[in-house]
Amino acid sequence: MAGKKILLCNCPDLKVDLNTVAAELSGQPAEVMILEPCCTPAGLARLEKILQETPDQCILAACGPELSARFFKLLTGFKVPVVDLWAWRDAASAAGELLLALEQGPLPVLRPSEVHSEVLVIGGGVGGCEAALDLAKAGHKVYLLDESLSIGGIMAKLDKTFPTLDCSICILGPKLVEVATHPNIEMLTNAVVTRITGGPGDFRVEVTLKPRYVDMTKCVGCGSCGEVCPVILPSSWNLGMKPRKCIRIVFAQAVPLRATLEKDYCIDCRQCATACGRQAINLDDAPRTVPLQVGAVILATGATPFDPKIKGEYGYGVLPPVITNLEFERLVCATGPTSGRLVTPEGRPVRRLAFIQCVGSRDRRFLPYCSGYCCTASIKEAMLALEHNPEIEVTIFYNDIRTSGKGFEELYLRAQAAGVRFFKALPGSITLAQEGQPVIAYEDLATGRQERLTVDLAVLAVGLEGPKTPPPFLDQILERDEQGFFKARHPIMHPVEASLPGVCLAGTCLGPQDIAETVCQASGAAGRVLRLLAELRHR
Numbered sequence: 001m002a003g004k005k006i007l008l009c010n011c012p013d014l015k016v017d018l019n020t021v022a023a024e025l026s027g028q029p030a031e032v033m034i035l036e037p038c039c040t041p042a043g044l045a046r047l048e049k050i051l052q053e054t055p056d057q058c059i060l061a062a063c064g065p066e067l068s069a070r071f072f073k074l075l076t077g078f079k080v081p082v083v084d085l086w087a088w089r090d091a092a093s094a095a096g097e098l099l100l101a102l103e104q105g106p107l108p109v110l111r112p113s114e115v116h117s118e119v120l121v122i123g124g125g126v127g128g129c130e131a132a133l134d135l136a137k138a139g140h141k142v143y144l145l146d147e148s149l150s151i152g153g154i155m156a157k158l159d160k161t162f163p164t165l166d167c168s169i170c171i172l173g174p175k176l177v178e179v180a181t182h183p184n185i186e187m188l189t190n191a192v193v194t195r196i197t198g199g200p201g202d203f204r205v206e207v208t209l210k211p212r213y214v215d216m217t218k219c220v221g222c223g224s225c226g227e228v229c230p231v232i233l234p235s236s237w238n239l240g241m242k243p244r245k246c247i248r249i250v251f252a253q254a255v256p257l258r259a260t261l262e263k264d265y266c267i268d269c270r271q272c273a274t275a276c277g278r279q280a281i282n283l284d285d286a287p288r289t290v291p292l293q294v295g296a297v298i299l300a301t302g303a304t305p306f307d308p309k310i311k312g313e314y315g316y317g318v319l320p321p322v323i324t325n326l327e328f329e330r331l332v333c334a335t336g337p338t339s340g341r342l343v344t345p346e347g348r349p350v351r352r353l354a355f356i357q358c359v360g361s362r363d364r365r366f367l368p369y370c371s372g373y374c375c376t377a378s379i380k381e382a383m384l385a386l387e388h389n390p391e392i393e394v395t396i397f398y399n400d401i402r403t404s405g406k407g408f409e410e411l412y413l414r415a416q417a418a419g420v421r422f423f424k425a426l427p428g429s430i431t432l433a434q435e436g437q438p439v440i441a442y443e444d445l446a447t448g449r450q451e452r453l454t455v456d457l458a459v460l461a462v463g464l465e466g467p468k469t470p471p472p473f474l475d476q477i478l479e480r481d482e483q484g485f486f487k488a489r490h491p492i493m494h495p496v497e498a499s500l501p502g503v504c505l506a507g508t509c510l511g512p513q514d515i516a517e518t519v520c521q522a523s524g525a526a527g528r529v530l531r532l533l534a535e536l537r538h539r
Contacts, residue, residue, distance in 0.1 A: 004030040005054060006098055007047065009038045009062035016094055024095035038062050059083065061098060115201040115536045116295040119529055120145065122193060123300035125153020126172060126515055127507035127522040129179050131298050134526035136184035140533075143292055144179065145188040145207060150254035152176055153302060155515060157237070157326065159333040162380040162514075163407035169253055169335075176255040188290070189256060196297070200502030201536040205292040211285035213261040214247075218280035221249055221257035225272035225281065231265055235337075239327050241345070242337035247272050247281075252335055295536070296502050296529045299478075299486065300522060303464040303508035306360030306367060313429045314359065314460060320345040321438050322430055322458045325355075325377055332384050342388040344457050346436065350392060352455040353385050354440055356427055357398040361463030369483055371463035371512040375401050376408045378461045382420045383411070395421045395453065397442060405514060430458055464512040478503065485511045496525040504528050 006025060008018045022032045033050070036043035038060075051058060061083040083098055117140050121132045124146030132144045144151065155161075156176075158168035179185055188207060195206040214225075231246035238244075247261040261272065261281070273281040308316040308324060316322050321344050323331070334340040342350045355378040361371040375398065382394045401422065403412045416422065427442040438458040444451050466484025479487040479499040486509050489497040496504050504525035507518040 007060045020091035118294040120294045124151030127518040128300035130522035131526045149250040163411040213285045215280045228271040228275045300506045306462040350456045354455045355396045359460040374461040
């Protein structure tokens with residue numbers, strides 16, 4: 001690093017002490033210089049003089065282009081690496097980031113012919129589909145990858161959406177078909193990314209396609225194979241509440257609408273192969289590796305619902321009439337395990353129903369933050385219950401009602417007018433009465449008395465936590481926040497860009513949010529990718 005210079009812009013709004021940063025770097029073979037604020041005439045003049053003397057020996061910590069366009073234009077002319085100082089949290093991490101940038105130097109300049117216009121979108125939920133469509137309609141080839149057998153994500157499992165109570169699959173289904181039929185989109189379902197190298201404009205990706213044991217070019221999704229299969233398993237799509245066959249189409253509106261056989265449970269009776277009139281069954285299928293070259297990557301991998309079994313006081317997994325909000329969505333959905341009938345797991349009609357908020361969320365033991373969507377989701381589900389039976393007694397136990405989105409407060413008021421009861425209390429436990437009904441013990445904060453409420457079904461509104469199994473190739477190089485979600489390059493100026501150049505983020509992998517926010521972020525991520533590729537081609 002001999003002759004190298006680390007230039008620190010003394011921004012007046014910076015929270016990190018630059019003298020402490022300089023002290024952290026004192027033992028390194030690089031000269032550290034604290035400059036006047038570079039957005040001032042004096043600061044610009046001094047910076048320009050330094051860069052004219054040693055343009056290839058400097059690295060600068062300063063604002064990004066959105067904050068000072070003229071300043072960044074000057075830097076671009078000298079091609080000096082820039083570290084965004086607004087992302088710093090403490091002096092030690094700032095020093096480490098500067099040293100890493102100094103060792104790596106500026107990103108290699110690609111010739112326009114070396115910039116790949118293809119884009120990889122990882123995650124086929126509503127966010128991934130929106131980003132893929134935006135890019136495809138702009139003329140870019142898109143690889144849309146998902147580990148599941150179908151695109152659609154969590155939204156495809158919902159009965160209705162808030163705040164309008166519109167049918168979820170009615171909204172999502174046409175978008176899935178548009179993705180599947182767009183000539184610029186290639187879907188890679190039942191697939192995982194195993195490796196990625198390179199950088200912006202030239203990422204090299206290895207994708208492993210897991211075997212379906214069904215020829216995708218021959219299968220037409222008729223379902224005859226599943227009709228004769230003798231092996232019955234719990235349906236993961238319906239969260240274990242409905243049986244399904246070893247070979248099946250994952251759900252009726254799946255995209256692609258193709259069957260898949262689970263070899264781990266197959267008894268090799270070959271009845272499916274006999275029943276298939278198109279000879280689509282291939283029991284010798286094997287994993288395949290597909291190489292891709294792309295210019296950018298969008299992560300829309302989603303988040304992980306909190307496991308309510310950890311909160312043993314609520315009896316989830318032990319008491320059958322205690323379910324999660326997503327299980328309730330499947331229960332009341334016409335394509336769900338009961339064909340839309342609102343009954344308990346034992347088959348009894350539900351006449352008294354309770355929702356318990358903040359299960360895992362806003363709890364220092366588990367998720368110390370608000371998961372955002374849960375209040376409105378439970379209010380929506382309460383309204384769905386009343387649609388099934390207006391005589392149902394519905395109670396929502398809450399910590400604080402947080403309905404801050406457009407139209408959300410109106411839905412809350414409609415629920416109150418419809419007779420939904422709201423109790424400001426977080427229950428301490430759920431037990432089972434002799435008749436098999438859940439008994440909820442709680443303290444009524446309005447009266448201070450200990451109360452008990454017997455219901456037919458208790459629904460736990462679980463929070464969201466950071467992705468448990470992110471793409472392994474990114475786990476070492478993408479920063480995460482304290483809650484385990486992927487960290488944006490800057491929460492205000494670069495909210496959909498990851499810490500790794502060339503990678504953008506969308507949806508709940510960034511943090512808890514609803515469907516509308518996810519779609520907006522997906523379009524934002526697609527826009528950032530379009531700008532990045534245009535800049536790489538024309539610089």
